[in-house]
Amino acid sequence: MNIEKAWDILKNEGYKKTDKREQILSIFTETEKYITAKDILNVMKKEHPGMSYDTIYRNLSTFVNLGILEETELTGEKHFRMQCEADHHHHHFICMSCGNIKEIPFCPMEVLQNAIPGYEIENHKFEIYGNCPSCH
Amino acid sequence: MNIEKAWDILKNEGYKKTDKREQILSIFTETEKYITAKDILNVMKKEHPGMSYDTIYRNLSTFVNLGILEETELTGEKHFRMQCEADHHHHHFICMSCGNIKEIPFCPMEVLQNAIPGYEIENHKFEIYGNCPSCH
DNA sequence: TTGTAAATCGTAATCATTATTAATTAGAAT
DNA sequence: ATTCTAATTAATAATGATTACGATTTACAA
Numbered sequence: 001m002n003i004e005k006a007w008d009i010l011k012n013e014g015y016k017k018t019d020k021r022e023q024i025l026s027i028f029t030e031t032e033k034y035i036t037a038k039d040i041l042n043v044m045k046k047e048h049p050g051m052s053y054d055t056i057y058r059n060l061s062t063f064v065n066l067g068i069l070e071e072t073e074l075t076g077e078k079h080f081r082m083q084c085e086a087d088h089h090h091h092h093f094i095c096m097s098c099g100n101i102k103e104i105p106f107c108p109m110e111v112l113q114n115a116i117p118g119y120e121i122e123n124h125k126f127e128i129y130g131n132c133p134s135c136h
Numbered sequence: 137m138n139i140e141k142a143w144d145i146l147k148n149e150g151y152k153k154t155d156k157r158e159q160i161l162s163i164f165t166e167t168e169k170y171i172t173a174k175d176i177l178n179v180m181k182k183e184h185p186g187m188s189y190d191t192i193y194r195n196l197s198t199f200v201n202l203g204i205l206e207e208t209e210l211t212g213e214k215h216f217r218m219q220c221e222a223d224h225h226h227h228h229f230i231c232m233s234c235g236n237i238k239e240i241p242f243c244p245m246e247v248l249q250n251a252i253p254g255y256e257i258e259n260h261k262f263e264i265y266g267n268c269p270s271c272h
Numbered sequence: 273t274t275g276t277a278a279a280t281c282g283t284a285a286t287c288a289t290t291a292t293t294a295a296t297t298a299g300a301a302t
Numbered sequence: 303a304t305t306c307t308a309a310t311t312a313a314t315a316a317t318g319a320t321t322a323c324g325a326t327t328t329a330c331a332a
Contacts, residue, residue: 106251108244115242118269127261133254
């Protein structure tokens with residue numbers, strides 16, 4: 001996902017083009033990591049001292065709903081990152097030292113469904129934490 | 137895990153036997169579901185109107201540290217349940233209708249480590265949500 | 273250029289959780 | 303049984319993330 005694609009989606013859904021949205025999106029293009037609402041505020045308030053949390057949370061929520069961002073819960077806080085381009089379903093390894101992520105080309109769901117017949121799987125969470133090779 | 141076993145652990149670690157702890161533990165023995173601090177307060181304040189959140193959170197934290205309870209993060213809240221007796225590592229299917237859980241006799245970690253050589257896995261989260269056969 | 277709905281600001285409210293202090297209590301020692 | 307002491311609890315306040323709200327500003331279509 002890149003900024004142009006994000007704007008295509010936003011425009012298509014009738015959302016307006018604003019500086020704040022542009023800036024929030026650009027922050028996400030500059031990192032691979034999962035970041036928090038606070039991280040975004042810290043960057044943005046340099047240029048816009050009167051930046052409101054409402055603006056950030058509202059837009060993050062919009063972006064997640066439109067599939068522009070993906071969201072996960074890490075140690076009690078919501079973390080966000082750009083939705084992956086990948087057309088295939090996948091999961092992430094999250095490095096606890098540097099915060100970078102690695103795509104895991106593997107999903108245990110097919111195997112799993114056979115293990116619990118009769119159970120209707122609607123969603124799943126599969127995240128792996130540790131240290132990446134460069135932080136090892 | 138049952139109450140007697142829990143008290144063995146607590147006594148062994150020097151914790152005192154109190155009514156509040158007894159009651160918190162007994163609530164957990166009466167359900168398979170993951171429940172919140174608030175759920176516990178709601179039950180306990182019927183008998184002890186002046187029940188304190190501090191008591192609940194402090195004891196939940198103690199119980200988790202001693203391996204009496206297990207903890208998970210569901211929709212932004214901490215949820216708890218009795219630690220499984222099972223001596224083998226496993227995961228849970230969580231029914232979104234009735235809240236009951238089913239043990240999944242399967243963990244994708246062995247397969248996974250081969251898929252990302254060089255990455256040091258320290259922890260993982262693997263939870264499956266959906267509807268169980270009786271809620272289907 | 274103007275009108276209007278959308279977006280933002282500034283701030284307050286909410287919700288879960290943690291911390292603090294004083295009072296109470298379990299269990300050991302006398 | 304009584305006393306002592308550290309552990310536990312009650313009551314309440316503080317914290318931190320997130321959500322909500324009224325007033326103001328802005329994007330953009332007519």
